[in-house]
Amino acid sequence: MRAVRYHEYGGGDVLGVDEVDRPSPDADEVLVEMRAASVNPVDVMFRSGEYGDVPLPSIPGGDGAGVVAEVGEGVERFAVGDRVFASGMDRAEGGTCAEYAAITETKLAHLPEDVSFEGGAAIANVGATAWTALEEVAGIQAGDRVLIHGGAGGVGHAAVQIASASGAEVIATAGSETARERVRELGADTVLDYDSDTLAEDVLAASDGESVETVLDHRLQAYLELDLEVLTENGQLVCLMGNIPDASGVPFYTKEITVQALRMDNHPVRAPKLRRLVRLMERDELTPVVADTYDFEDIAQAQQDVLVGGYVGKLVVTP
Ligand SMILES: NC(=O)c1ccc[n+]([C@@H]2O[C@H](COP(=O)([O-])OP(=O)(O)OC[C@H]3O[C@@H](n4cnc5c(N)ncnc54)[C@H](OP(=O)(O)O)[C@@H]3O)[C@@H](O)[C@H]2O)c1
Numbered sequence: 001m002r003a004v005r006y007h008e009y010g011g012g013d014v015l016g017v018d019e020v021d022r023p024s025p026d027a028d029e030v031l032v033e034m035r036a037a038s039v040n041p042v043d044v045m046f047r048s049g050e051y052g053d054v055p056l057p058s059i060p061g062g063d064g065a066g067v068v069a070e071v072g073e074g075v076e077r078f079a080v081g082d083r084v085f086a087s088g089m090d091r092a093e094g095g096t097c098a099e100y101a102a103i104t105e106t107k108l109a110h111l112p113e114d115v116s117f118e119g120g121a122a123i124a125n126v127g128a129t130a131w132t133a134l135e136e137v138a139g140i141q142a143g144d145r146v147l148i149h150g151g152a153g154g155v156g157h158a159a160v161q162i163a164s165a166s167g168a169e170v171i172a173t174a175g176s177e178t179a180r181e182r183v184r185e186l187g188a189d190t191v192l193d194y195d196s197d198t199l200a201e202d203v204l205a206a207s208d209g210e211s212v213e214t215v216l217d218h219r220l221q222a223y224l225e226l227d228l229e230v231l232t233e234n235g236q237l238v239c240l241m242g243n244i245p246d247a248s249g250v251p252f253y254t255k256e257i258t259v260q261a262l263r264m265d266n267h268p269v270r271a272p273k274l275r276r277l278v279r280l281m282e283r284d285e286l287t288p289v290v291a292d293t294y295d296f297e298d299i300a301q302a303q304q305d306v307l308v309g310g311y312v313g314k315l316v317v318t319p
Pocket residue numbers: 040041042125126129149150151152153154155156173174175176179194218219222239240241262263264265306307308309310311313314
């Protein structure tokens with residue numbers, strides 16, 4: 001089978017398409033004929049060696065969608081021919097940027113018939129992440145106000161829709177008028193320019209001068225002080241990043257705030273979260289947005305573009 005691989009850490013030029021053996025599923029695994037995989041910023045960090053413990057050669061891709069080609073003897077929930085999507089491949093497993101991937105049953109869910117493979121790939125990881133952050137970690141309630149930094153991004157576009165479906169009032173930010181308009185269409189009540197010099201005031205103005213109950217932040221180094229300013233007493237700050245910035249001098253003592261960081265390594269049991277995304281998609285409360293699709297041969301460009309941004313939703317690669 002064809003698989004994207006890198007044999008050493010480095011820039012985009014270490015990525016290539018190799019002919020490799022098709023994996024065989026273990027007893028608890030499903031062999032999926034991959035039709036699409038998403039491109040995540042963390043793929044670039046693994047490839048560059050920034051998280052230097054990726055076994056080489058490595059196949060990138062932590063999530064994706066496809067059709068079941070074979071099932072291990074202990075697999076009960078899936079059969080050959082099922083349409084599925086997956087999230088949570090860790091750095092030591094084979095990735096999803098391959099024609100086939102052997103995926104543990106606990107990381108798979110059935111993909112609704114009317115969701116494309118590209119859409120399934122686009123929503124799997126970021127949707128599960130947004131769900132974890134908002135529903136499990138922050139426990140948002142109907143009527144809460146939620147600030148979502150970068151609402152046009154992969155996690156952001158899922159988070160806007162999940163928060164909106166929960167009945168929260170959503171304030172999001174985005175970098176261009178085109179993106180802001182799109183994020184409004186996804187359900188945000190207010191979308192602000194993240195480059196505004198008066199962003200904290202803009203957030204407070206958008207919430208009638210009151211504060212927000214939850215903030216979802218992936219750029220804590222830029223927004224920690226703003227987050228504390230706009231959060232209410234007993235508010236929740238959920239962070240999607242590995243590095244907690246130097247917080248000396250930040251006035252933490254002015255309010256009771258809970259700060260929680262999501263683990264970067266994906267949880268081995270993702271299926272329950274994926275099934276919740278399925279229910280939202282079936283109710284038309286969650287629509288994956290595929291910003292662009294690339295061939296395997298163009299994955300270096302895709303991994304470059306994911307860092308540049310400027311699009312709404314998720315970049316996807318297909319065999
Ligand atoms: N388990 C986890 O903890 C977990 C899981 C998934 C992702 N993450 C992390 O979460 C972050 C986002 O991931 P993603 O997949 O959503 O990436 P993404 O698709 O690249 O989205 C990032 C978003 O941030 C926006 N942005 C750029 N500059 C900004 C600024 N100054 N202020 C606010 N927003 C800004 C971008 O907008 P423009 O396009 O306009 O620049 C883009 O919409 C990454 O750091 C990723 O590693 C963590």
